[in-house]
Amino acid sequence: MNFEEYNELTHKRGKIWIWSAASLILFVPVALSVKYNAWPGFVPVLKGLLGVAPIFWTVGIIEIITFTPMLGTAGTYLSFVTGNVTALKVPAALNAMESAGFNAETEEGEIISTIAIAVSSIVTTIIISMGVLLFIYIQPLLSSPALKPAFDNILPALFGGLGIVYISKNWKIAVAPVVFMIALFVMVPGLASSVGILVPVGILIALGFARIMYKKGWLE
Amino acid sequence: MNTLQFNPNSPFLYGLAVLVIAFILVQSAYFLFHAIKRAKAIGMDSRTIKRTIGSTSFFTVAPAVSILLGVLSLAQFLGLPLPWIRLSVIGAITYELPAATSTAQALAISLSQTISEAKNYSAIAWVMTLGIMPSIVFTPILIKRIQKGVVNIKTKDSAWGNIFMTSLFMGMISAFSGMVFSRVKEGLPGLLPVAVLAVSAVIMACCGFFVQKKGWKWLENYALPFSMLLSMAFAAVAYPFFNA
Incomplete structure (x- = not known):
């Protein structure tokens, strides 16, 4: 079986799993509505959705378009079921491929990305499940004021380490989007809650400047 | 059932949670098994696979605990099973x-x-579910088209294809770095x-130095x-100085 055939098989497997997951996820509110005879009605759900769906649905589709080329086939199917894509699955896959020395579009990259995302999903699920089981014992510890600043700063801690690797290797491509994003967030701090929408903006800026530099022969 | 008797930590809801969690574990294990099998079939070094598993497990701990904190904070008003x-x-x-906040305001x-x-709980569960469904529904619909587009480029x-991929990474990293x-x-x-x-960047650079120059x-x-983890520890230690 060559890479193309393996990839096609992965698509078939992925589709079965992802549609099964979609059915199971929908089953949860259906089951509890039936069990407790508690159908909420169309209007309350619509009102609740109006507050979040425009942004969630947009970000959801943007994430698929943005992250699919980075995650590979199996990694994409798995990540968009297990969630926490930007803050966990994408960095896990990128870090694993970088450490192993493979690109996302190679077969080895596809395999390493899949392993990283699957392991990350399993470890996350186990840690959350243990936390739920030991809720009474760990809540005081995890909620302690001493640890709060550490967990509040998990994204800077993640993207500092990840960013330096990619920026130092591709600094010419990095300069324009990084400077633009820093300036934008300093000027409009409220955008921090919509960072998902700004990822494609960063990509377009990076692509635009990279294209100009490529045409001028400044990029190898 | 009388709605006043509703318990968001009921055994039934825990049963639903266990079903979903079991599905996630089985799906992840399935893809992991097939990826390892394929790695062996194409002759990849088993040490690379073991190192990937080890380092990813270690890397995942801090973000996973952060997610757990999210579960615990939502549990205060939704019970444990639904946030789980x-x-x-x-x-x-x-x-x-x-x-949850948007639905609570609507109700x-x-x-x-x-x-x-139960009806309020159910409404929140429906909004949480429907609000996130496009991520799962559009993935199988869009994935092949996206991959085909990248292959065409x-x-x-x-050469431009490689730069294109690098620009994708940079877009994400620049947005999240800028947000900081x-x-x-x-x-x-x-x-x-x-x-x-x-x-975090300095520690990573030091690690790079030891890997490349010292052979670690x-x-x-x-x-x-x-x-x-070290920069998160720095955040905990430095917090009082930044908030003096």
């Missing part, structure tokens, strides 16, 4: 909390205490995330988890 489900499947705290109820009416011009600067106008407290970003190859796979 939602943050194990597709969800993230950045989606689930606004979804004119407070989220300062545990939900005690690479086929036309291989969103609080700098607050003065010293707002500079803590920037300091954490810098500390073992460190390569653990560099990101180390830089992440």
